[in-house]
Amino acid sequence: MKPPPFSYAAPATVREATELLDRAGGRARVLAGGQSLIPMLRHRLLAPEALIDLRRIEGLRDICIDDARRLRLGAMVTHHALERWASDHGQDLLVDAAAHIGHRSVRTLGTVIGSLTHADPAAEWAAVALVLDGACQVAGPDGEREVGVEELFTGLHSTSLAGSEIITSLTLSLPPSRTGAAFSEVAPRPGDPAVAGAAAAVSLDGPRVESARVALIGLAATPCRAPSVEAALSGSEASVGIEAAAQAVENDIAPIGDIHGSEEYRRRVAPVVVARALRSALARAEGGRP
Numbered sequence: 036m037k038p039p040p041f042s043y044a045a046p047a048t049v050r051e052a053t054e055l056l057d058r059a060g061g062r063a064r065v066l067a068g069g070q071s072l073i074p075m076l077r078h079r080l081l082a083p084e085a086l087i088d089l090r091r092i093e094g095l096r097d098i099c100i101d102d103a104r105r106l107r108l109g110a111m112v113t114h115h116a117l118e119r120w121a122s123d124h125g126q127d128l129l130v131d132a133a134a135h136i137g138h139r140s141v142r143t144l145g146t147v148i149g150s151l152t153h154a155d156p157a158a159e160w161a162a163v164a165l166v167l168d169g170a171c172q173v174a175g176p177d178g179e180r181e182v183g184v185e186e187l188f189t190g191l192h193s194t195s196l197a198g199s200e201i202i203t204s205l206t207l208s209l210p211p212s213r214t215g216a217a218f219s220e221v222a223p224r225p226g227d228p229a230v231a232g233a234a235a236a237v238s239l240d241g242p243r244v245e246s247a248r249v250a251l252i253g254l255a256a257t258p259c260r261a262p263s264v265e266a267a268l269s270g271s272e273a274s275v276g277i278e279a280a281a282q283a284v285e286n287d288i289a290p291i292g293d294i295h296g297s298e299e300y301r302r303r304v305a306p307v308v309v310a311r312a313l314r315s316a317l318a319r320a321e322g323g324r325p
Contacts, residue, residue, distance in 0.1 A: 038076035045088040049174045053199055055087050057176040061198035063087055067111055070137070070145035071153040095203065100124075104209040106167075110202055114142035114150075114160075126209060127319060128166070128216035128234060132159040135218070138226045148202050151184070154192045154257070155228070156291075159218065161188070161258035162234035165250035166216065167207040175200040188257035214238040215319025219311035220252070221304045223295060229253045230296035231304045233261070233284075235312040237268070239320045244273050247280075249312070253296075254288040254305055261287040264309055273317050281310035 046052040056063050063085040066072060075081045089095055095109035098120050108117060114136050121129030136142055136150075136159055150160045151171070161184070163169075169184035176199050184205075187194050196202070210216045220232030232252040238245045247268040249261040264287060267280035290301035 038073075039079060039082045041076075041083055042085040043088065044085065045091045047091050047093075049092055049201065049203055052087050052089065052092065052201060053174055053176050055085070056201070057199040059083075059085050059087075059199075063198075065089060065152070065201055067149040068113060068145040069149075070141050071149065071155070089201075100209070104211065106207045106209055107204055108147060108207075109204050110146065110148045112147050114145050114147060115139075117147055118142065128163060128210070128218055128236070131218035131315075132163045132234065135159050135220050135222070135225075135229065135232070141226075148205055151187065151205065152194060152196070152202055154188050154190075154194050156191060156255060156257055157229040157232070157253040158258065159220070159229065159232060159234075159252065162232060162250040162252045163218065164205065164207060165258060165260055166234040166236050166248045167209065168248075170206045171202045172204045172206070173200050174203050179203075185260070188259075191256050210236055211238070213240075213320055215316040215321070217312050217315030217319060219308045219315065221308055228295055231290075231301050231308050233305075233308045233312040235309070235316040237273070237313060237316040237320050239273060239317075242272055242274075244268050244271055244276065247313075249284075249309060251284070251288065251305070251309075254284075254290050254301055256289070256291060259287065261309065263287045264313075268313070273321075277310055277313045277317065281306040281313060284309045 064083040066086045066088045095111035098108045118133035150158045164184040171182045216236040218234045220229040234250045236248045247265045249264045263283040267283040284305045290298045292298040
C-alpha cells in the first residue's frame, strides 16, 4: 500500500525541528531511521500531515563516554553503529541485545532512540535502557528536560513525550567492575518480535549477589523492571539463588497474547529467559564466559 500524502521538512537544528512539530499541533511525526514509521505509513496505521526528518542535524550520530562510564548516544545512532561500538569496547549486554533486532538491513538503518520512542513492548533496547539506568534528554519548544526511561513508557506504543518534543540523546550507565550483564529472548524465528525477553545486571560481593537489576520485554503492555526477581536474588548465594529468583517473575508480569505467543506461553517462557540472562550475567561478573 502507499502512504497517505504528507509534507516533508529536514531542519538543520533541533530547535527548528521542535518548532515545526509545535506548529503542526500534534499532526506531525519525527523521521529518524524509519524502520517502524515507514511500514506504519504504508499500511495507513498513521496519517500524519508532516514528517520532520532529523538527518541534517549535526551531532545526533555521536557516541561518547565520560569518566563516570556514562555512555551517551544521539538520536540518529543506528542499531548497527551501537553494536559495533559495543563490540569494540567489550560491552556484552549491548552486543547480546543488538543481535536480536530485526535483520541486518533493519539494524543498519533503524535507530536506537527511534526504537525507544516507538515504545514497542517487545523492543530489546528498552530492556537494556531500564537495566542500565537510562535517561533521555528531551528537547521541546520550551527548552530541554530529562526523562528517565522508567518514566518514558506509558502504554502500548505510548510515551510521556509531548507531541512537539524530541529525544535528542540517551545516556546509559555502563556496568562497573564485578558486575556482569546479559540479555536473552525467545522469538518464533530470528528477527521476529520477541515473545519474551530479559536483560539482567548482577553485581557481586564475594560469593553473594550484592544487587541485581532485571528488565523484561514482551511480558506486559510496556517494557518493565522485575522487582520481585531483583529482591529474591539480592543477598543470595550467587550460584544457588538464580532458579528461585527466576520463578518470582510471575509476580512482575501481565502478558498479553497475540499472534506471536499466547498469554499462557509467555508465562511459561518468562522464567526461562530470566534464568538464562541471570546465568550469563553471573558468569560475566565472575570473569568467566556465559
